[in-house]
Structures are given as C-alpha cells and as structure tokens.
Amino acid sequence: MSDAIEPAIVEALIAVRGCAYAPYSQHPVGALVESESGARFAGANVEVAHYKGLCAEASAIAAMVSAGERHLRNVYVIGPGEHLCSPCGDCRQRIREFADAETRIHVLNAQGVLLRRYSIEELLPDAFGPENLSH
Template sequence: MHDISDELRTQLLAVRDRAYAPYSRHPVGAALVSDDNHTFYGCNVEIANYKGLCAEASAIAALISSGRQTITEIYVIGPGEHLCTPCGDCRQRIREFATPETRIHVLDGQANWLKSYTMDELLPDSFGPENLAGL
C-alpha cells in the first residue's frame, strides 16, 4: 500500500479531469516527481488524427522544460477502477528518465493506490541511453 497525500490526490483528479479526450473518452492524468522533489503534472490531449499526447508524455515534457531530467516517482490515474498502466510508448519515455529506483504507481479513478512497479517490472530487458554508449 502506498500513501497518497490529499494534495497529490486533489491535483491528480484535477489534471485528469482537464484531459482533452473527446475520441477515446478515457481521460488520464499523471504526476511525476523529480530527483529534487518537484512535481510535474500532465494529462492526455487527443487530436482528430488519433496521434495525441499521453498524460505521462505531457508530464515528462514539463519535467524536461523545467531543466530537470530524472524521475523518482510517477503516478498515473485513469477514469475507472481498473489498472491504467502506461502504454508502450510511455513506458519507453519513462525509461529514458528513470533510474532503477524509480517507482511507477497506478491509481484507480478516485486516486487510490492500486499497484506499484519498478522500471524493470514495467519494461523488462529494456533498451536505454546506455545501450547507445560508445556509438
């Protein structure tokens, strides 16, 4: 079980509710915590050609825009009671800025903790920046 502060719960519900998801009707919110303890939020933004931006990617863009690059924790909230884990693209995006200690927390639609993952559990045998070293 993972404790979620009232402030984080409130912010996650608010960012999820601001998602622009007219096509899937599946709003998603994300919050990530940087290695210097700043929190960044994102929501999914869909567009008519179905090549939208996921909530996790939106939060990562905010992290990078701030000049930071390391994720220590990320929280993902979907609309229902089921697991809303990051998609394949987002798993790779998270991997780019995660450490082996990074925790990925998945919440239900009321921002209650459901399950947590390490990066290796979420994306086993992954390919990352170190695989390109020396090229």
C-alpha cells in the same frame, strides 16, 4: 512502504485528469511526475482528430524536461475507471529514459486508490536505454 498516496498528489491527479482533452476515446488520464529535486509536474492526455494524441505521462515528462530536470523519482498515473490504467509502451520507454532502479511508478484508480506500484524493471523488463546506443 505504505499503499496510501499523499492526498495532495491525489488531488493534483484528479484535477489534471479533469483537464484532459479526450473527446474521441472518452478516456481522460492524468499523470504527475516527481523529479529528483522533489519538484512535481502534471500532465493530461490530449487527443486530436487524426487519433495520434499525447499521453498524460508524456505531457508530464515534457514539463519536467522543459523545467531543466532530468531524473524521475516517482510517476503517478490516474485513469477514469476502476481498472488498471498503466502506461502504454511508448510511455514506458519515456519513463525508462529518465528513471533508475529506485524510480517507482504508481497507478491509481479513478478515486485515487493505489492499484499497483512498479519498479522500472517490472514495468519494462530488459529495456532498451541510452546505454544500448553506440556512440
């Protein structure tokens, strides 16, 4: 598997990160999710004054679900710096809800260079999921 990310994905990530609303943290993040059908949905983080915001991954996943899709093939995340900007705990659980063993999570630096690629098991080992609920 190549470490290069498709240029159109990098461009979309940089563009959506530029739309982030992060006046409090100054930490704009962009995310793009690719569904099982191949459709792509972008999202940016959105902060509010009481410090409870919406993560970029949650924004992108919500767009996917709103379009009627329910399975993640790939998740891409880009932060503002050179360091790893991996999904937070809440977003790891959100990703888990719509992922399977084949789903890959790609974390890029500010310029769009791949820093790390995860499986859902690597990102959230021993995860709690729908199968853990008794119905």
